[in-house]
Amino acid sequence: MAEPRGSLIVNNTKDRREIQFVIWLDAPYVIPITYLLVLRTMNKNQKASLLGLFTLSLALVACSGQKGQNAVSASDSVAANTLTVGQTVSVDSSASYLSWKGFKPGGQHYGKLPVSAGELDLKDGVLRAGSVSIQMNGIIVEDLKAEDGADKLKQHLESEDFFDVAKYPEARFELTNLPAEGVKVAELTELQGNLTLKDVTKNITIPVASIVADPATGAYTITSKTFTINRADWNVKYGSKSFFTGLGDKFINDDIELSFVLKTK
Numbered sequence: 001m002a003e004p005r006g007s008l009i010v011n012n013t014k015d016r017r018e019i020q021f022v023i024w025l026d027a028p029y030v031i032p033i034t035y036l037l038v039l040r041t042m043n044k045n046q047k048a049s050l051l052g053l054f055t056l057s058l059a060l061v062a063c064s065g066q067k068g069q070n071a072v073s074a075s076d077s078v079a080a081n082t083l084t085v086g087q088t089v090s091v092d093s094s095a096s097y098l099s100w101k102g103f104k105p106g107g108q109h110y111g112k113l114p115v116s117a118g119e120l121d122l123k124d125g126v127l128r129a130g131s132v133s134i135q136m137n138g139i140i141v142e143d144l145k146a147e148d149g150a151d152k153l154k155q156h157l158e159s160e161d162f163f164d165v166a167k168y169p170e171a172r173f174e175l176t177n178l179p180a181e182g183v184k185v186a187e188l189t190e191l192q193g194n195l196t197l198k199d200v201t202k203n204i205t206i207p208v209a210s211i212v213a214d215p216a217t218g219a220y221t222i223t224s225k226t227f228t229i230n231r232a233d234w235n236v237k238y239g240s241k242s243f244f245t246g247l248g249d250k251f252i253n254d255d256i257e258l259s260f261v262l263k264t265k
Contacts, residue, residue: 069226069227069228069257070207070225070226070227070228071227071228071229071230071255072204072205072206072207072227072228072229073204073205074195074202074203074204074229074230074233074234075202075203075204076202076203077176077194077201077202077203078176078177078194078203079176080129080131080174080175080176080193080194081121081128081129081130081174081175081176081177081178082129083119083121083129083130083131084121084128084129087121087122087123087128088119088120088121088122089119089120089122089264089265090117090118090119090264090265091115091117091118091119091120091132091262091263091264091265092219092263092264092265093114093115093116093117093118095221095261095263096114096115096118096132096260096261096262096263097112097113097114097115097260097261098112098113098114098115098134098258098259098260099111099112099113099258099259099260100112100113100256100257100258101256101257101258102252102253102255102256102257103252103253103255103257104239104251104252104253105249105251106249108143109141109143109144109153110141110142110143111139111140111141111142111143112140112142113134113135113136113138113139113140113171114134114135114138114140115132115133115134115135115260115262116133116134116135116138116170117132117133118130118131118132118133118262119131120264121182122185122220122264125184125185125186125213126181126182126183126184126185127175127178127182127183127184127185127188128178128180128181128182128183129175129178130174130175131172131173131174131175132172132173132262133170133171133172134170134171134172134173135169135170136158136163136165136168136169136170136171137158137165137166137169139154139157139158139163139165140154141153141154141157161238162236162238163197163198163236164198167198168197168198168199171195171196171197172194172195172196173193173194173195173196174193174194174196175191175192175193176192176193176194176203177192178192185211185220185222186211186213188208188211188222189207189208190205190206190207190208191205191206191208191222191224192204192205192206193206195229195234197231197234197236198234198235198236199235200233200234200235202233202234204229206224206225206227206260207224207225207227208222208223208224208225209223209224209225209259210222210223211223219263219264219265220263220264221261221262221263221264222260222261222262222263223259223260223261223262224258224259224260224261225259226257226258226259227257227258227259228255228256228257228258229255229256229258230242230254230255230256231254231255231256232254238252239251239252240252240254241254242254
């Protein structure tokens with residue numbers, strides 16, 4: 001998660017003390033905001049004015065909004081790998097899920113999305129293809145209680161403003177770019193595939209955190225690292241600076257931070 005960074009520099013001389021406080025803002029703010037307080041040569045009104053300016057800049061930092069980590073780029077979709085009949089395993093939807101986090105000035109919301117179905121072409125520890133469906137009309141909000149706004153937020157996210165789940169009840173991720181001979185699943189460091197949200201399909205590469213095999217059952221648990229997509233790439237427009245101007249501090253960051261746990265049966 002992106003955070004402002006600061007440094008404090010104190011310089012003492014015979015007749016004055018300089019205190020320099022530098023706030024570094026993340027992109028798109030490249031130039032640091034610098035304050036120079038010459039305490040012994042400033043009167044009370046000057047000190048008050050500078051303090052007000054300093055406070056205003058801290059507020060601007062907060063209003064820049066938080067961001068997700070490990071951004072992944074979205075490119076045009078490509079042909080998905082084809083599942084081979086007779087050597088697929090099913091995804092255990094009861095033990096698999098997608099975690100999400102969204103950001104706005106001064107806050108964030110997070111929760112989960114259930115995996116509704118999935119199949120992997122996975123035999124003898126070799127992965128050749130696969131697809132997973134996400135139940136978009138099953139959004140779970142975890143940072144709020146129902147009476148504190150969780151139900152309201154869920155309804156808004158599922159509305160036409162965001163994911164329009166009445167029209168697009170599922171999202172889908174299909175593996176791409178796997179060689180015909182497949183890849184040893186234990187050696188995977190990333191998964192490349194087409195992500196379909198609403199009516200847009202983009203190809204992304206997801207970093208893999210761990211792959212654990214259960215020797216008793218033969219089931220695999222694949223866990224991703226945290227990664228971030230830009231919702232504007234999938235035309236999720238509400239409150240987005242990519243589509244609207246004049247939003248002030250009423251915008252919602254385009255970043256959606258994601259991670260998943262995928263378990264086979």
